[in-house]
Amino acid sequence: MRSLLVAFTLIVVAITAPMMAAQKVELSIDASKTGAKIDRNIFGQFAEHLGHGIYEGIWVGPDSKIPNTRGIRNDVVGALKAINVPNVRWPGGCFADEYHWRKSIGPQRAVTLNPNWGGVTEANAFGTHEFMDFIDQIGAEGYVSVNVGSGTPQEAADWLEYMTAAAPTTLVKERAANGHPTPYKVALLGIGNESWDCGGNMTPDYYVSQMKIYSRFVRNFNPEQQDKHQMLKIAVGPGGDGPRWTDWTEIVMKAYQQHTWSWDINGLSMHNYTVGHWPPSYTSVGFGETEYSQILKFTLEMDGLIRKHSAIMDKYDPDKKVALIVDEWGGWYAPLPGSNPGFLVQQNSLRDAILAALNLNIFARHADRVRGANIAQMINVLQAMIITDKEKMVLTPTYYVFKMYVPFQDATFVPVTLDAGWYTHGDVALPRVDAIAAKDAKGKLWLEITNLDPNQPVEIEASLAGITAKSVTGETLTAPKVDSVNTFDAADTVIPRPISAKVQGGKLTLKLEPKSVTVVSVEQ
Numbered sequence: 001m002r003s004l005l006v007a008f009t010l011i012v013v014a015i016t017a018p019m020m021a022a023q024k025v026e027l028s029i030d031a032s033k034t035g036a037k038i039d040r041n042i043f044g045q046f047a048e049h050l051g052h053g054i055y056e057g058i059w060v061g062p063d064s065k066i067p068n069t070r071g072i073r074n075d076v077v078g079a080l081k082a083i084n085v086p087n088v089r090w091p092g093g094c095f096a097d098e099y100h101w102r103k104s105i106g107p108q109r110a111v112t113l114n115p116n117w118g119g120v121t122e123a124n125a126f127g128t129h130e131f132m133d134f135i136d137q138i139g140a141e142g143y144v145s146v147n148v149g150s151g152t153p154q155e156a157a158d159w160l161e162y163m164t165a166a167a168p169t170t171l172v173k174e175r176a177a178n179g180h181p182t183p184y185k186v187a188l189l190g191i192g193n194e195s196w197d198c199g200g201n202m203t204p205d206y207y208v209s210q211m212k213i214y215s216r217f218v219r220n221f222n223p224e225q226q227d228k229h230q231m232l233k234i235a236v237g238p239g240g241d242g243p244r245w246t247d248w249t250e251i252v253m254k255a256y257q258q259h260t261w262s263w264d265i266n267g268l269s270m271h272n273y274t275v276g277h278w279p280p281s282y283t284s285v286g287f288g289e290t291e292y293s294q295i296l297k298f299t300l301e302m303d304g305l306i307r308k309h310s311a312i313m314d315k316y317d318p319d320k321k322v323a324l325i326v327d328e329w330g331g332w333y334a335p336l337p338g339s340n341p342g343f344l345v346q347q348n349s350l351r352d353a354i355l356a357a358l359n360l361n362i363f364a365r366h367a368d369r370v371r372g373a374n375i376a377q378m379i380n381v382l383q384a385m386i387i388t389d390k391e392k393m394v395l396t397p398t399y400y401v402f403k404m405y406v407p408f409q410d411a412t413f414v415p416v417t418l419d420a421g422w423y424t425h426g427d428v429a430l431p432r433v434d435a436i437a438a439k440d441a442k443g444k445l446w447l448e449i450t451n452l453d454p455n456q457p458v459e460i461e462a463s464l465a466g467i468t469a470k471s472v473t474g475e476t477l478t479a480p481k482v483d484s485v486n487t488f489d490a491a492d493t494v495i496p497r498p499i500s501a502k503v504q505g506g507k508l509t510l511k512l513e514p515k516s517v518t519v520v521s522v523e524q
């Protein structure tokens with residue numbers, strides 16, 4: 001009986017083995033056919049006063065034993081510098097519409113409440129100067145969201161004068177007395193956050209009248225931002241799919257079309273999390289292929305949403321002057337057991353790495369309209385780059401994807417043609433392979449390929465036109481399981497490793513592991 005069973009098992013293995021053989025996938029890339037610039041701002045970050053995103057994640061204070069520069073963690077700064085963060089959106093999120101900037105400047109800081117997130121107190125130790133110091137240390141620009149919900153245009157106008165003016169006004173003298181005589185730069189200005197919900201539950205028409213007032217009076221006075229490098233004003237945009245959101249985009253964009261000399265907007269924000277269903281119930285770790293495939297299916301809805309809202313924007317702004325800025329995106333899962341549910345603490349797995357790559361590829365394909373995006377959130381919150389616990393720090397799989405994509409910042413999009421068929425699991429069908437290509441400033445070709453299939457490797461054969469390819473090098477990110485994570489004790493489970501690839505006769509060949517993200521560059 002036992003030998004019969006063994007024989008039967010061997011037959012089953014023999015039958016199923018070919019199923020695991022690598023799928024051959026042909027790609028074609030013509031490097032002479034280029035598209036829009038992939039704005040480096042699509043690799044932006046979001047840091048809200050929420051849980052341990054700011055306090056402990058960035059700010060430990062100058063007296064901390066954790067190595068820091070003026071209170072800002074050195075390990076976190078070092079890690080963020082390596083991913084070339086273009087901009088950081090701050091101070092929220094919902095927090096922004098309850099934030100009053102004066103409470104967090106100067107030697108005496110008010111202790112206030114953070115009713116949105118965990119009902120904790122807000123020390124206001126991290127304010128304007130600390131934020132500006134932080135982005136300066138990591139080499140990023142500031143995307144500051146002003147309080148439209150519970151603030152006033154005057155409060156926001158004063159804040160911008162405080163930050164950006166050079167003339168010796170009372171506010172500028174106060175800034176100098178607080179340690180910064182020269183004006184700060186504010187690259188992007190968010191006019192409210194989710195004003196349709198936590199930002200004040202406004203109707204689109206009411207928001208539009210607020211938006212015009214803030215756009216008119218909240219000025220940037222930095223002398224270096226008057227002609228070149230002008231501050232971009234980002235209006236609140238849609239928060240999902242359905243008529244409520246298409247109506248919102250219609251009304252804001254229609255107003256934009258009729259704008260006069262006295263006000264303007266340069267961007268429309270869009271928020272779209274990969275959550276499945278509210279409240280978030282998918283777990284961030286300890287899941288299998290079913291949850292893996294479902295979450296990836298949800299995340300690919302980003303493409304349809306961008307198309308829908310871009311089409312509305314095209315009606316009112318055919319020249320694409322207003323950028324679509326996806327300034328909150330990422331996986332939002334059930335809070336980790338034992339954590340404060342208001343702190344939005346979750347793990348970050350190989351699935352998140354793949355999710356990040358798919359979204360970045362979607363943004364790149366829409367580079368003519370999507371010229372900014374901010375993953376939520378940078379440290380210790382939602383789909384974070386970095387997780388800290390006191391003096392410990394670990395870099396997540398999502399961090400490594402951002403690192404691998406650095407060459408795509410400001411590179412020129414190059415279309416890729418492929419038909420890799422489908423990966424199916426249960427009732428979910430996903431494109432087996434996703435890919436983008438781009439040329440950097442030096443003309444070097446970069447190719448990203450994601451193998452979504454968690455079971456089968458893929459053999460890529462890419463025909464390259466428009467360049468004479470000589471050699472290829474690259475890295476791939478994968479791990480044993482779809483829910484593999486990096487921990488403080490095992491920080492190298494999901495990290496990029498070198499991949500070998502060949503070019504011969506204008507063809508690039510390489511083998512992709514199941515559930516992997518790969519970036520290669522082609523030398524000519």
Ligand code: AHR
Nearest residue numbers: 092093094095193194376
């Ligand atoms: O990122 C967490 C929250 O999600 C933000 O504060 C809010 O804008 C969104 O609803």
